[in-house]
Amino acid sequence: MAEILVLADHSGGEVKKVTLELLTLARSLGEPSAVVVGAGAGSTVDALAEYGARRVYVAEDAELDRHPVAPAAEVLVQLVGPHSPAAVLIASTADGKEIAARLAVRIDSGLITDAVQVDADLTATQSIFGGSVIVKSRVTRGTPVITVRPNSTAPEAAAGPCEREDLSISLSDGASRAVITNRVEEKHDARPELAEAAVVVSGGRGVGGADGFKVIEALADALGGAVGASRAATDAGWYPHQYQVGQTGKTVSPQLYVAAGISGAIQHRAGMQTSKNIVVINKDPEAPIFEVADFGVVGDLFSVVPQLTEEVVKRK
Amino acid sequence: MKIAVCVKQVPDTWAQKRLDPDDKTLDRESVDGVINELDEYAIEEALQLGEATSGEVVVITMGPDKASETVRKALAMGADSAIHVCDAALHGSDALATSLVLAKVIGDRGFDLAIFGSESTDARMSVIPAMVAERLGQAQLTFAGKVDVEGSTVKIRRIAEHGYDEVTASLPAVISVVEKINEPRYPSFKGIMAAKKKPVERLTLAEVGVPADQVGLAAVASAVESFESAPPRAAGTVVTDEGDGGVKIAEYLSSQKFI
Ligand SMILES: Cc1cc2nc3c(=O)[nH]c(=O)nc-3n(C[C@H](O)[C@H](O)[C@H](O)COP(=O)(O)OP(=O)(O)OC[C@H]3O[C@@H](n4cnc5c(N)ncnc54)[C@H](O)[C@@H]3O)c2cc1C
Numbered sequence: 048m049a050e051i052l053v054l055a056d057h058s059g060g061e062v063k064k065v066t067l068e069l070l071t072l073a074r075s076l077g078e079p080s081a082v083v084v085g086a087g088a089g090s091t092v093d094a095l096a097e098y099g100a101r102r103v104y105v106a107e108d109a110e111l112d113r114h115p116v117a118p119a120a121e122v123l124v125q126l127v128g129p130h131s132p133a134a135v136l137i138a139s140t141a142d143g144k145e146i147a148a149r150l151a152v153r154i155d156s157g158l159i160t161d162a163v164q165v166d167a168d169l170t171a172t173q174s175i176f177g178g179s180v181i182v183k184s185r186v187t188r189g190t191p192v193i194t195v196r197p198n199s200t201a202p203e204a205a206a207g208p209c210e211r212e213d214l215s216i217s218l219s220d221g222a223s224r225a226v227i228t229n230r231v232e233e234k235h236d237a238r239p240e241l242a243e244a245a246v247v248v249s250g251g252r253g254v255g256g257a258d259g260f261k262v263i264e265a266l267a268d269a270l271g272g273a274v275g276a277s278r279a280a281t282d283a284g285w286y287p288h289q290y291q292v293g294q295t296g297k298t299v300s301p302q303l304y305v306a307a308g309i310s311g312a313i314q315h316r317a318g319m320q321t322s323k324n325i326v327v328i329n330k331d332p333e334a335p336i337f338e339v340a341d342f343g344v345v346g347d348l349f350s351v352v353p354q355l356t357e358e359v360v361k362r363k
Numbered sequence: 364m365k366i367a368v369c370v371k372q373v374p375d376t377w378a379q380k381r382l383d384p385d386d387k388t389l390d391r392e393s394v395d396g397v398i399n400e401l402d403e404y405a406i407e408e409a410l411q412l413g414e415a416t417s418g419e420v421v422v423i424t425m426g427p428d429k430a431s432e433t434v435r436k437a438l439a440m441g442a443d444s445a446i447h448v449c450d451a452a453l454h455g456s457d458a459l460a461t462s463l464v465l466a467k468v469i470g471d472r473g474f475d476l477a478i479f480g481s482e483s484t485d486a487r488m489s490v491i492p493a494m495v496a497e498r499l500g501q502a503q504l505t506f507a508g509k510v511d512v513e514g515s516t517v518k519i520r521r522i523a524e525h526g527y528d529e530v531t532a533s534l535p536a537v538i539s540v541v542e543k544i545n546e547p548r549y550p551s552f553k554g555i556m557a558a559k560k561k562p563v564e565r566l567t568l569a570e571v572g573v574p575a576d577q578v579g580l581a582a583v584a585s586a587v588e589s590f591e592s593a594p595p596r597a598a599g600t601v602v603t604d605e606g607d608g609g610v611k612i613a614e615y616l617s618s619q620k621f622i
Contacts, residue, residue: 058525115521115530116493116503141489141506141523148490149497151459157584158458160488170588175487176380181593188584224502225532228518233526240524246621270621281543288543289522294376294484295401295542303621314376324619325599326612332601339596342615346604354609362613362622 049077049133050102052126054119054146055095056138060087062094064243065138067202069195070098072165074205077133080104082126084119085112089211096209098202106214116142117222120149125216127154127190134169134186139194140242147194156189163199163300163321177294177317197243198300233287236264238273241290246272246303249292249319252279253308253329253348260286262352263307269359275299275319277309293318307348311336328352364418364512364534367474368409368442369465369495370402372426372433373485380485386580387587388455389485391427398433401480403440403547404540409478410441411545412512419443421474425453425464431563438558439550445561450568455580458486462494464573470499471572476517479539481506492539502532505539 051073056063066081073079081100083091088107095103104126111118123135123146135150137143139161151158164172171193173182186192241247248270250263260274267274276286278293292299294314304322309315311327311334319325320339327336327343328351337343344351374380374394383390406422413420422437422445424430434445448464456464469477482489496503504510507519508527515534520527522541550558568575576582602611616622 115528116505117497120497144489145493145503145505148458148462148488148493149503151490151584152462152494152497155459155584158490159585160490174593179380179593180382180590182382182587182590184585184587186585191585219500221497221500224500225504225530225536227521227528228531229529231520231526231529234524242524288541289524291542294487295482298487303616303619317376324621325596326615327601328608328612332603337599337601339599340601341596341599342612343599343601344604344608344612345601346608350606351604351608351612354607355612356609358610358613359616359622362617 050130051077051079052123052132052135053079053081053100054123054135054137054143055081055083055091056140056143057083057087057091060090062091064202065197067098068197068200069136069138070095070100071202072195072200073136074099076165076167076169082122084122092209092211097204097206099205099207100209101207102210102212104212104214106216108216111216113227114218114223114225115227116145117149117225118216118218119146120153121218121222122214122216123150124153125214132190134191134193137192137194139196143194147192151192154189156192157186158192159184159186160194162193162195165193165195174321177313178320196298196300198245198302238267241273241275241297241299244273244299245301246270247275247292247299247301248272248305248307249275249277249309250280250286250307251277251309254280254285257285262349266305266352266356266359269356270303272303277315306336307352309336310334311339364412364416364475365473366409366413366418366420367423367469367477368405368420368437369423369477369479370406370433370437371399371424371483372396372430373399373483376484382590386455387590388580396429396432398436399480399483401482401484401542404542404544405478405480406437406440406442407545407547408510408540412476412510416512421446423465423468424448425461434563435558436550438561439554440548441554443561445563446566447563448566448568448571452568452575452579455583456578457583457585458488458490458494459584460578460582462491462498463577464571465491466495466498467571467573469495475534477537481539481541492537496537499537502536504530504532504536507538507540508544510538510540
């Protein structure tokens with residue numbers, strides 16, 4: 048069977064959920080090999096094997112963590128040549144898309160980003176223009192490089208034999224020009240990452256202020272989800288910009304999206320319209336967000352959301 | 364310092380975008396074009412860095428005739444001159460081809476910095492700055508929420524899920540900036556008048572020096588096989604809160620096995 052390279056996403060050796068999704072997807076396309084880069088890479092092998100990686104290429108070298116994006120692309124370049132995989136799958140995150148970009152240039156191959164599905168013949172499905180149009184495309188030159196959105200596949204374990212191969216990588220000059228001098232952690236909560244989360248609870252202008260977001264956070268925590276925000280809320284400084292959902296913010300596609308006090312402007316819907324279930328709380332029955340709601344309540348979020356939170360906690 | 368700022372004309376985000384059924388590219392003729400909103404932050408950053416170093420800011424765009432409106436806007440904000448690559452052969456170019464053309468223009472003219480918006484609101488791939496950096500062999504300083512230049516060193520904050528990374532490199536470098544890195548200025552009346560007299564160099568593909576067979580629809584490395592409108596979402600249930608709205612939602616979530 049054809050080899051499918053999956054770039055594993057991990058933080059200090061802990062594998063991200065999106066990687067397990069990609070391995071699951073890769074099994075339907077061929078034989079998955081995982082590629083894992085940076086400090087802690089070696090300790091991911093068991094977790095990757097459990098989700099069906101038949102081979103894990105390990106580039107464990109702290110030097111590779113000193114530069115953003117480019118080292119992972121170099122590792123993939125060095126593997127694609129000798130192995131001629133049928134495709135390379137990468138998570139569609141900010142870093143993932145840039146790694147894919149550099150790889151595609153180096154191997155002069157077609158790149159498809161933000162796929163929500165990849166068929167056995169490597170046809171990729173994308174949802175564009177804010178989810179209003181579904182496009183199917185195929186790479187027509189070189190080794191297909193496809194970035195896949197988190198939450199596109201349900202991860203399923205499939206343990207099997209797995210070989211580990213350690214790589215030694217020498218970075219090109221271009222890849223080592225940018226140097227990370229300091230890493231600053233600003234995220235102090237234990238919530239899942241917005242792009243990966245299975246549940247997202249977002250607040251908008253209706254939340255009324257930074258303080259109002261406590262109500263949103265409480266519901267997110269009860270549901271084990273991430274917090275998101277509309278641009279009106281991030282513009283006002285009520286919530287950090289990293290959490291903005293929409294056209295100029297993050298695109299999310301969780302199992303459940305809860306929008307509270309958000310009107311549903313086209314630019315906001317562009318970032319959440321493909322969520323599996325959408326729940327809306329808004330006091331204006333005419334708000335356009337109700338057009339995409341699976342379940343909506345016309346009401347004041349300050350009474351509906353806390354009641355919902357309490358109910359969720361009670362039923363757990 | 365010599366700074367390039369790359370801008371793109373995109374369909375107005377309020378407009379209904381459609382694909383052309385014949386060649387499956389975005390129909391740009393039938394919608395109003397506006398400057399990609401994220402590029403306004405790139406222009407502002409370029410202008411501020413230019414002002415701080417008594418440097419020169421050159422706008423670069425690749426696109427049809429109509430894209431000259433976007434060039435004018437950038438000049439009205441304060442850029443010194445512009446380069447507009449305009450050639451029928453470019454129609455339908457993918458990111459690989461676009462980055463090839465931009466990298467050639469930037470590389471040939473020896474800029475210290477090339478600044479981009481982190482994404483275009485139409486294609487939303489976020490890959491051009493990384494591709495250009497790779498092609499030029501220059502440092503890639505992308506997703507910047509803050510940029511500082513000191514002598515021949517440039518330092519940015521790369522905004523990430525965990526917070527940010529401080530990333531440093533020597534010039535020349537390729538930068539992309541995120542929304543809200545600054546407050547883009549509005550063109551003043553004086554700026555708008557002055558923009559009319561600023562030099563805009565129009566280049567054909569041949570003048571750029573990229574062979575026509577490496578760009579446009581003929582050179583795409585991936586092809587759209589089909590497209591269709593997404594099926595409308597099935598109409599949902601909407602109820603009015605009568606003191607039990609939260610409980611109603613909880614019941615719905617239970618029925619969907621979320622709780
Ligand atoms: C180029 C461009 C890019 C953009 N990108 C984005 C983007 O990425 N993300 C994004 O979100 N927006 C984006 N926008 C902005 C977008 O157009 C809207 O302005 C924004 O989404 C509005 O945010 P909102 O829904 O929170 O606020 P509003 O539109 O003001 O809506 C607030 C809603 O809250 C309701 N409400 C008020 N009080 C309560 C209460 N107590 N209980 C319940 N409901 C209440 C109101 O009925 C109203 O519907 C972009 C715009 C442009 C032009």
